[in-house]
Amino acid sequence: MADFARAAEEALAEPDPWTGFRAYVLTVLRMQAADRGLADLLTLSVPAEPELAALRGRVEAGLAELVDRAQRSGDLRADVTPEDLRLRRGRTARVGTARRLPARRAARPRRLGPGPAGSLP
Structure with missing residues (x-):
């Protein structure tokens, strides 16, 4: 969570509002992709330590x-809210979790057609 806070602070230091916003969103998505525990932290409702x-x-x-x-700079639609991004963060985390099982299945060789095993996904 400290990395999220640091990413937000770095994005706010960016003079251009859109560049900062975009950098934050991309950084958060990369962090989620790299750290499955982070996805759990984002999606689980647990009592928080102070x-x-x-x-x-x-x-x-x-x-x-x-x-x-x-939004004030005119680069982000007025109807976007922080809650929209929190929901997106949580959905992205769940998608990554849901994709792990199919990835394991895909690693097993299988034959779905007349070509070599695994040629047709």
């Missing part, structure tokens, strides 16, 4: 400011 609650507060405040800045 330090974790403080980090979440920093992340949420940073995200709200990133959205506001990008």
